[in-house]
Amino acid sequence: MFKQLFAVSWMSLSTLPQRLGSSSVIVIGIAGVVAVLVSVLAMATGFRHTVADSGRPDRVIVLRGGSDAELNSNLTREEIDIIGNAPGLAKDAAGKALLSDELLTVVNVPKIATGSDSNITLRGVGLQLLKVRPELTIVEGRMFRPAVRELIAGAGAAKQFRGLKVGSVLHLRNAEWTVTGVFSTDGDIHESELLADVDTVGSAIGRSTGYSSAVGLLTGADAFDRFKDALTTDPQLKVDVEREPEYYAAQSKQLTHFINIVGNTVALIMAIGAMFGALNTMYTAVDARGLEIATLRAIGFGAAPILLSVMIEALALSFLGGVLGGTLAWLFFNGHSVSTLGGAFAQVVFKLTVTRTLLIEGVLWACAIGVLGGLFPALRAARLPVAQALRAA
Amino acid sequence: MKYLPLIWASLWRKKLRTIFTLMSIVIAFLLYGVLQTVNHAFENPGTGVSGADKLITTNRFSLTLLLPFSFKQQIRSVPGVAEVTWITWFGAYYQESKNFVFALPIDTDTYFNLHKDEFIVSADQMTAFRNARAGALVNVALMKKFGWRIGDKLPLHSTIWTNKADGSLNWTFDIVGTFDAKDPTQATQQASTVLFHYELFDEGRSFGKGQVGWYEERIDDPAQSAVVSARIDALFANSPNETKTQPAKDFAIAFIKQLGDVGFVLRAILGAVFFTLLFLTGNTMMQSVRERIPELAVLKTLGFTDGKVLGLVIGESLLLCVSAAIAGLALSYAVMPIVALGLSGIDLSHGAQPLGVGVAVLLALIVGLPPAVRAMRLNVVDALMDKR
Numbered sequence: 040m041f042k043q044l045f046a047v048s049w050m051s052l053s054t055l056p057q058r059l060g061s062s063s064v065i066v067i068g069i070a071g072v073v074a075v076l077v078s079v080l081a082m083a084t085g086f087r088h089t090v091a092d093s094g095r096p097d098r099v100i101v102l103r104g105g106s107d108a109e110l111n112s113n114l115t116r117e118e119i120d121i122i123g124n125a126p127g128l129a130k131d132a133a134g135k136a137l138l139s140d141e142l143l144t145v146v147n148v149p150k151i152a153t154g155s156d157s158n159i160t161l162r163g164v165g166l167q168l169l170k171v172r173p174e175l176t177i178v179e180g181r182m183f184r185p186a187v188r189e190l191i192a193g194a195g196a197a198k199q200f201r202g203l204k205v206g207s208v209l210h211l212r213n214a215e216w217t218v219t220g221v222f223s224t225d226g227d228i229h230e231s232e233l234l235a236d237v238d239t240v241g242s243a244i245g246r247s248t249g250y251s252s253a254v255g256l257l258t259g260a261d262a263f264d265r266f267k268d269a270l271t272t273d274p275q276l277k278v279d280v281e282r283e284p285e286y287y288a289a290q291s292k293q294l295t296h297f298i299n300i301v302g303n304t305v306a307l308i309m310a311i312g313a314m315f316g317a318l319n320t321m322y323t324a325v326d327a328r329g330l331e332i333a334t335l336r337a338i339g340f341g342a343a344p345i346l347l348s349v350m351i352e353a354l355a356l357s358f359l360g361g362v363l364g365g366t367l368a369w370l371f372f373n374g375h376s377v378s379t380l381g382g383a384f385a386q387v388v389f390k391l392t393v394t395r396t397l398l399i400e401g402v403l404w405a406c407a408i409g410v411l412g413g414l415f416p417a418l419r420a421a422r423l424p425v426a427q428a429l430r431a432a
Numbered sequence: 433m434k435y436l437p438l439i440w441a442s443l444w445r446k447k448l449r450t451i452f453t454l455m456s457i458v459i460a461f462l463l464y465g466v467l468q469t470v471n472h473a474f475e476n477p478g479t480g481v482s483g484a485d486k487l488i489t490t491n492r493f494s495l496t497l498l499l500p501f502s503f504k505q506q507i508r509s510v511p512g513v514a515e516v517t518w519i520t521w522f523g524a525y526y527q528e529s530k531n532f533v534f535a536l537p538i539d540t541d542t543y544f545n546l547h548k549d550e551f552i553v554s555a556d557q558m559t560a561f562r563n564a565r566a567g568a569l570v571n572v573a574l575m576k577k578f579g580w581r582i583g584d585k586l587p588l589h590s591t592i593w594t595n596k597a598d599g600s601l602n603w604t605f606d607i608v609g610t611f612d613a614k615d616p617t618q619a620t621q622q623a624s625t626v627l628f629h630y631e632l633f634d635e636g637r638s639f640g641k642g643q644v645g646w647y648e649e650r651i652d653d654p655a656q657s658a659v660v661s662a663r664i665d666a667l668f669a670n671s672p673n674e675t676k677t678q679p680a681k682d683f684a685i686a687f688i689k690q691l692g693d694v695g696f697v698l699r700a701i702l703g704a705v706f707f708t709l710l711f712l713t714g715n716t717m718m719q720s721v722r723e724r725i726p727e728l729a730v731l732k733t734l735g736f737t738d739g740k741v742l743g744l745v746i747g748e749s750l751l752l753c754v755s756a757a758i759a760g761l762a763l764s765y766a767v768m769p770i771v772a773l774g775l776s777g778i779d780l781s782h783g784a785q786p787l788g789v790g791v792a793v794l795l796a797l798i799v800g801l802p803p804a805v806r807a808m809r810l811n812v813v814d815a816l817m818d819k820r
Contacts, residue, residue, distance in 0.1 A: 064715050071708035075701050082697070103594075105601040110496060111523055111591040113639070146494050147676075155689045158495060212493035213672055244497055245672060249639070277599070305463065305701060309708075312459035315452040316712040322448060323719065380690045384496065 043340050047348040051328065052355060058327065064320045065356040066363060068313040069408055072306055073364025073401040078372045079302030080400070081391040083295050089389035090291035090381065093227035094283025096260040098171070101253040101270065104277040108290065109143050110384060114250045114278070121276060122253045127266030129256045131170055137256040139165035139172075142237050144244050145385045146211055148200045150378070157378070159196060160232040160385040161211070163240030171256050172224065180205035180220030185236040188243070191220040193230035195388030199378045203233070212243055228287065231378070231388040254283075294381065310408050317412025321353050325420045332420055333428035346421035353413025354406060361405025365398040435740075439747045442724065450752070453716045457756035457792075458763065460709040464702060464788050465764025466771055471698045474688055484654035485514075486546075486680040489647040489664055491673060498643035499673055501634075506667050512660040513649050517542035520633065520645035523591040524603075524626070526578065533574070535588055535626040537633035546650045550614055557582075557609025565632055568605035572612045573623040582607055586626070596638040603636065648680070706795070714799040717749055721803035728807050729815035742808040749800025750793065757792030761785040 055062055094100075101122050106112035114122075119140045128136040142163035147156040166185065169175060183189035192203040202209055202218075209216045216235070224230055237250070257266060260282075267280040281289075325332070332345055373393040381387035443450055489507065491497040498520070507516045517539055524535040540562060544551065553561075553569065561567045568586055580586065586605040595603055605628050613619040634641060651660050661677035668675045678686075721728070728741055736744075765785055 060715055061719065064712050067711050068708050071704045075704050078700070079697070105589060105591065107529055107591045113592075113594070144494050145496050147492070153689065155686055157690050161494075212497075213670065213674060244494070305467075308459055308463055309705060312456040312705075313708065315456040315459070316708075319449055319452045319712075319716060322452075386690065 040341065040344065043344040044347050047335060047340060047344045048351045050331075051324075051348050051352050054328070055352070055356075058324055061320045061323050062356055065313075065317045065353070065409070065412070066360040068316040069357045069360030069405045070364035070367065072309045072313045072408065073361045073405050074368045075309060075364075076302060076306035076404060077365050077368035077393060077397050077401045078391065079298065079305065080397050081368065081372055081393045082377070083298035083302065084394055084397060085377075085389045085392040086298065086379075086387065087291055087295045088392055089226060089231075090228050090387060091284070091288040091295070093229065093287040096282050096284055097257045097262070098283045099255050099257060099263065099266060100281055100283055100286050101255070102251075102279045102281075104279050106279065109141070109252045110145070112251050114140075114253060116250070118276060118278070119250055119253050121273060122255070122270060122278070125266055125269040125273075127257050127262035127269070129258045131167070135167070137167050137170050139167050139254045140237055140250045141165065141252050141254055142240050142244075142249070143251040144240065146209075146233070148196075148202065148209070150199060150386075151201050152199070154201075157200060158380070158385045159200060161190070161240060162229070162232050162234050163237030164234050165237050168234070171254055172229075174227075175222055175224050175229075177220045178223045180218075183219050183235055186239060188214055188216045188235075188239060189219045190216050190233050190235035191222050192218055193232050193234075193388075194221055194223045195226075195230035195376070195378075196232060196386075197221045198376060199386070199388050214243060226390075228381070228387060231381075231386055290381070294379075306404065310404060314408050314412045317353060317357065317408060318415060320356075321349060321413050321416035322419070324352065325349060325416045325423075328420075329423065329428045332423055333425045336423070336425045337429065342421040345423075346417045349417035349420045350410065350413045353409045353417070357405045357409025357412070358402065360409075361402035364405070365393075365401045368401070369393040369398070435744060435747065439744060439751055442720075442727075442744070443748050443751060445724070446720065449716060449720070453713055453752065454756045454759075456712055457709060457753060457795075458760040460705050461757040461760025461788055461792065462763045462767075463705050463760075464791065465761045465785055466767065467698045467702055468788070469764070469768065469785075470771065471695055474691070474695055474698075484657065484679065484681065485651050487649040487651060487657060487661055487664070487677050488680050488683045489649065489675045489677040490683075491646075492665075492676040493674065497673075498640060498645060499647065499675065501642045501644055503647065503668070503673075503675075507647055507649060507664055510660065510663045510667070512651050512653065512656050512663070514652050515542055515546040515650045516647055517546045518630070518644040518647050519543075520630075520643075522593060522633070524588040525591070526586075526588055529591075531578075532624060533588055533626055534622070534624045535568075535590075535628065537630045538627050539630045543627075546648060550618065551611050552614055553609060553611045560608040561627075564606055564608050565629065566604065566606050567608040567629065569609050569611045569627040570607055571622050571625045572610045573619070574626065575607075575610055577624075580607055582609060588626070593633070593636075593640075594638040595636050597636065599638065649677075710795065710799060713753070713795070714802070717745075717752075717799050717803045718806075721745060721807055725810065725815050728810055729812050732810065732812045733816070738808045741810070742804045745804035745807045746797070746800040749804070750796040753792045753796035753799070754789065757788060757795075761788045 100109070101114070102109060102112040103114055123136040123138045128138060130136055144161050145158040146161045148159045149155060150157045177191065178194060180191070183191050190209070197203040205218055205220060207218045209218065222234065257263060263282060270276055270278055270280050335345065372391045375391045376388060377391065378386045378388040489499070491499055501518065504516055504518060507513060519536050519538060522535045522537060524533045525531050526533050557569070561569050570580060570586070584607045586607050588603050588605065590601050590603055594601055605626070611627070613622050649660070649664070651657060657679050664677045665675050731741060
């Protein structure tokens with residue numbers, strides 16, 4: 040049985056070059072499906088990596104209760120001070136809590152590629168910034184100074200938006216701000232932002248009394264409950280406390296979900312189309328080999344090896360298509376930097392990320408199309424009435 | 433036309449193959465219809481915004497920064513401005529954050545004067561709205577969605593504005609009437625809109641008093657929109673609240689452009705779909721002509737000219753592609769309401785379906801021409817001798 044299977048499969052695969060034209064229909068059809076699937080899902084993956092992987096479990100974000108997002112939130116100086124005294128926060132050598140009082144606004148900056156105005160987050164940050172976010176490094180230029188109109192730009196934002204190079208001057212609300220540096224935060228969402236001193240931002244946008252959020256570093260991830268309980272039971276406060284990863288995962292959920300649905304739907308529809316192509320090709324292949332198959336049957340080959348050999352041919356071709364499509368998507372799109380409007384009215388810069396899981400998923404889709412497209416032609420081959428087929432030749 | 437039966441017969445020479453090819457073209461054009469319509473909506477988002485005579489004035493520095501209420505007087509006095517009204521982003525939802533409600537605090541007189549004849553509101557309900565301090569006019573679609581009735585209390589949660597009364601983010605309105613937009617595309621865009629009084633909002637909020645989100649203007653002459661915009665912006669130049677005034681349509685376009693390379697992604701997918709399809713259909717046509725070489729030779733022997741044979745093969749390709757394309761486009765038209773659900777607020781009424789037929793003709797010519805030329809050049813004697 041296996042000997043027969045091997046012999047028949049080898050025979051059909053070795054004659055593939057003679058059917059190059061029609062066989063390539065399967066390969067190219069499926070490559071198209073997989074390339075589209077992998078590229079679109081790479082977008083969702085990249086966005087999720089950038090947004091949902093922002094932050095660390097021992098860092099918390101405090102918002103006014105019911106605000107959902109930083110941009111909507113509003114905290115007073117007094118509230119920030121109460122938060123700073125809560126138990127569980129890490130302290131620096133001088134005994135000051137590692138808490139950054141932050142103020143968010145979005146500013147209009149033109150996108151390099153299109154020249155059209157885009158909303159960029161300008162985040163005012165407190166003096167403890169570097170201790171609260173130790174992953175932040177200046178990759179070019181220098182840090183901004185407090186109390187003067189200076190800002191630093193995230194590496195992602197600097198690449199996508201105009202006028203964010205070190206030394207450029209940005210006109211923001213009737214005043215000139217100098218970009219003194221470009222920073223990196225290991226590719227998370229903050230690389231799409233501009234950072235400056237919180238009080239300078241506050242006075243510039245005329246909101247010197249309020250803040251958006253407070254971001255604090257805990258003594259450890261397990262200090263979260265203590266910190267949260269202290270704040271939520273305080274009658275003077277009405278705040279929401281979340282670990283950063285949870286906050287950012289919630290922020291990215293909607294868009295990631297949406298892209299995934301779109302990607303899978305389009306790929307499914309394309310896959311049905313490709314399956315019809317595969318059916319066509321395999322029926323043609325079976326027809327072309329009618330005499331050969333009938334002869335094999337006549338000299339004692341079983342129906343099963345014939346059936347399997349057709350399936351193997353379909354699978355081999357679709358596997359090839361899957362690999363080709365995945366490779367194309369990887370070559371053209373992996374690392375491709377794009378930006379879109381994220382959850383909070385502001386641009387998020389992220390890179391399309393073709394992961395190994397995505398490639399495997401693509402190849403699995405390809406094989407599924409191959410199996411479905413090969414099954415019926417294989418059945419026909421196996422059921423071929425031998426005498427009739429021999430006579431027809 | 434008299435050759436139609438002949439073309440028809442040759443098309444169905446191999447039933448299964450034709451059906452499969454038809455199906456894959458149907459699917460490609462289903463995708464084409466859906467993606468092109470979405471693409472069109474993203475590239476021309478302004479089509480649902482009423483009229484070219486509307487301008488929007490926002491804070492030049494940032495969309496999230498408010499503008500002083502006092503600007504209304506100055507804007508009103510600008511030559512060319514017929515009416516001005518002011519609106520603020522309220523960021524509301526009903527019960528759960530996924531139930532987004534586009535609640536807008538409006539100044540009743542100026543708002544309805546600016547959007548004259550654009551809304552359907554009964555006179556009774558309009559009077560009731562004017563007389564009820566906490567009254568709200570709710571879009572008919574939204575009423576149906578949540579099963580609200582006139583007379584109901586409507587509790588909304590604002591993610592931004594704290595209510596002075598109890599320091600919470602909860603606001604309660606009385607539903608006194610419903611409204612709908614006359615224009616069908618506007619009606620879909622406003623499907624989650626609730627209108628309530630600016631006075632209640634301004635008195636009730638615990639901060640930001642006397643400040644509004646943006647101004648909307650109606651101008652006398654749409655051709656003057658650039659001039660009027662410049663006049664408005666000049667009023668506030670070099671002040672802490674510089675403004676940016678632009679046609680409402682441009683504002684919508686700029687906002688949707690911010691979604692980024694949606695168009696690029698859609699075009700890339702369509703490119704992949706059509707390249708794949710071209711290859712597949714082209715191959716089928718080639719194959720079918722190859723198999724029929726002796727038959728074509730017989731036709732030529734019977735006196736069919738080269739041109740006629742060429743026409744027959746191209747006709748076959750046209751029939752296949754165009755009929756399948758029409759089926760696919762019709763299907764895409766049918767699924768559009770489902771797509772619209774996922775993209776609420778985006779106007780999908782301008783279908784790309786008619787253009788799709790043109791694309792199908794082009795496709796038919798590209799895949800039909802090589803085999804047709806081959807059929808035309810056929811040497812009768814050779815072809816008849818070759819038993820294939």
